[in-house]
Amino acid sequence: MAKGEYGLMIDYEFCSGCHACEVGCKMEHQMPKGDFGIKILQDGPRLNSNGKWEYTYIPVPTSLCDLCSARVKANKLPTCVHHCQAGVMVYDTVAELTEKAKRAKKDTMAIFVR
Numbered sequence: 591m592a593k594g595e596y597g598l599m600i601d602y603e604f605c606s607g608c609h610a611c612e613v614g615c616k617m618e619h620q621m622p623k624g625d626f627g628i629k630i631l632q633d634g635p636r637l638n639s640n641g642k643w644e645y646t647y648i649p650v651p652t653s654l655c656d657l658c659s660a661r662v663k664a665n666k667l668p669t670c671v672h673h674c675q676a677g678v679m680v681y682d683t684v685a686e687l688t689e690k691a692k693r694a695k696k697d698t699m700a701i702f703v704r
C-alpha cells in the first residue's frame with residue numbers, strides 16, 4: 591500500500607461517543623496509558639443564540655494511528671471501523687472516500703490520510 595493511498599472517512603453526525611474505537615485501538619496496539627490512536631473530542635452541550643443546542647462528538651485519529659497496517663495486510667478492517675456500532679467510519683482508498691464525500695455533500699465528514 592503506497593503512503594497516502596488509503597484513509598479513514600468519519601461522518602461524525604451519528605457518532606454516539608461510545609469510545610469503542612478509542613478502546614479497541616488502544617488494545618489492538620497495546621498502547622501505554624496516555625497514548626491513543628484515536629480520540630473522541632466533544633463540542634458542547636452549548637446553547638446557540640438561535641435556541642438550538644450544539645452537542646457533538648468528533649472522533650479524531652492521532653499521529654499514532656497507522657491505519658492498522660498489520661490488520662489491513664491480513665485483509666481485516668481497521669479495529670476502529672470494526673468496532674464502531676454506529677457505522678460512522680469507513681476505510682478505503684482516498685480516491686473512493688473523496689467520491690463518497692462528494693456524493694454525500696455533508697458538513698459532518700472528515701477524511702484522514704496516512
Ligand code: SF4
Pocket residue numbers: 598611614615616618627628651652654655656657658668669670671
Ligand atoms: S485505523 Fe487503527 S490505528 Fe488508526 S485509529 Fe483506527 S484502530 Fe487506531
Ligand code: SF4
Pocket residue numbers: 604605606607608609610611612630647649673674675676677678679
Ligand atoms: S466507535 Fe463509532 S460511535 Fe463510538 S465513539 Fe467511535 S466513532 Fe463514535
